[in-house]
Amino acid sequence: MSAPEPLSGAGLMQSLLADLSHKLNDLPAERRNLIEGDLQKIRACYAEALAAGEAGYQDLAESINDGLFELDRDWRITYINRRAAATVSRTPAQLVGKNFWETFPQILATATERAYRQVMDQRQPANLQMRGALTGRWYDVRVYPSAKGITVFWIDINERKQAEEEIEKSHQQAAWLARLPQENPNPVARTALDGTILYHNRAAAECFGPAFGVGNRLPDPLLAILNLANAQGGRAANDVSYDGRYYSITVMPIPDEQYANLYGLDITGRKQAEEALRASEEKFAKVFRSSPIALAISTVEEGRFLEINDSYAELIEYTRAEILGHTSIELGIIRPDDRREVIRQFRAGSGFRNVEQEVYAKSGAVRQVIFSTEPIEIDGQTRMLSV
Structure with missing residues (x-):
């Protein structure tokens, strides 16, 4: 990595040293040897200063809490500090030398790509605030031209942006409330x-x-x-x-x-829906009560009767008052084993339809019936409709 070079920086210094070396050829040998020795010392001092400058630059780049990385003109990552690498869950060693666009294709065709390419081509710095395509967070991004390509420095401003958005929402809400109640569609x-x-x-x-x-x-x-x-x-x-x-x-x-x-x-x-539901329930109640087919509604687990029609009462020779609130097992209407099989199939969702079944009337008479069950929703609870 090298620090971004100003116009009078490393490139100019190297050019001056090369020019002096060329001009030494025009001097007498004795004087040329003397000056050549001084130039060697200058080159050594310059190399030490340059190395110290780069080390200091790297130390500074690693000490900040913001992201910094450099790209060469072939869009290779030549340096990235730990903070920037950690943002994408990588280490600097995993990223240095990689092609930036191949490594982060999510950035292609975004404002970020346009800004980077503009600085690389026009050699003018740029500043933009953008939401990161990789993290979804907001950043203040500064892009600078450098001797080898571009240097990118960014600051995470996500918390500040969120605060600004909250303030904007508050302003919008205040403006909306200011229009009320005149614009309220309700009285x-x-x-x-x-x-x-x-x-x-x-x-x-x-x-x-x-x-x-x-x-x-x-x-x-x-x-x-x-x-x-x-x-x-x-x-x-x-x-x-x-x-x-x-x-x-x-x-x-x-x-x-x-x-x-x-x-x-x-x-x-809501009222229309309630009235439609009430009308539907009334129709069901009329059909239920007047049906010539024996019908009963009971709880699923216990088989406790909640409602029966007259045909069901006649079938098993009990009055409505004698049946409601009791279970089919308590009244001896069905054998326990048969009841368990009904519940098993009902829970399995396979249904219990058109099965020949024996039921027992109050007098002890055995009735052969074709028995079916269906789930029915009443007051938000699943009940069993027996036919």
């Missing part, structure tokens, strides 16, 4: 504690109609929530319906300031 209003509207955003007027204006009273459904909040001395919430849409309304009174804030959230989609 927002402020009222006096008696329900007189003091302020509302556009969404509130669109949701609750033209009568929802400053100076007017809250509509009765909203006023009821405000009165509840005043009575409780704190937050109150309820769902209301307006013009075919549903809103979750929250009212927060601020007694010391003699006003209350009202916030609404459109929950029409």
Whole structure:
């Protein structure tokens, strides 16, 4: 490795020594021999100074906590300090002599490659801040031309960049909040504690109609929530319906300031999903109860009956009240071994379908049935539907 050479550095010194040696040929032999001896001393002193300078340069490069490396004009790594090598999980010995682009192809076609090539070609220094293609961290990179190629020095500024990004996010959030509540797509209003509207955003007027204006009273459904909040001395919430849409309304009174804030959230989609689910459950219940096929719903592990239809009660000669809450083993409806086989196949996911099975009625009569089971989800839990 060699330190970057200024215009009056090693190259110029070597040129001057060579020129003096050439001019000695024009001098008389006696004087030439005398001066030649002095030149030898100068060369030796220069070599020692150059070696000391390079050693000092290397010591300095290894002592810093930042990265430094040098590339020659063929893009070979001629020197890299330990800090830079450790960043890519290597040692300097593993990298020196390697072609930079072949060793780190991830840097090709990036701003880093363009900067390095520009400095190598134009011999002008460059400075850039960039996210490392190898580490994902932010660096302040300085690239300098040197006698043999380029020297690259970088400082890790990742923490500073993260702090700047957090500040920028805070500014954006502050700007966003400054636009609220007027740009909030959900209704927002402020009222006096008696329900007189003091302020509302556009969404509130669109949701609750033209009568929802400053100076007017809250509509009765909203006023009821405000009165509840005043009575409780704190937050109150309820769902209301307006013009075919549903809103979750929250009212927060601020007694010391003699006003209350009202916030609404459109929950029409959720309400419609709940109603569709309820309608589906009602249809299932009707089909379940009226089916001529014996149907029962039970827990998986115990086989405890949760619901049966009339056809099932008739089949085993028990009343609905006698069956619900009990297990098929307790009532003697099925043999324990048969029950265990049903559970084994149910857990295995293979199902238990169209299997001839004996069940026992309350009178002791044996019924031959074609038995099937299916998993069914009820209140977030898997239950067994027996057919």
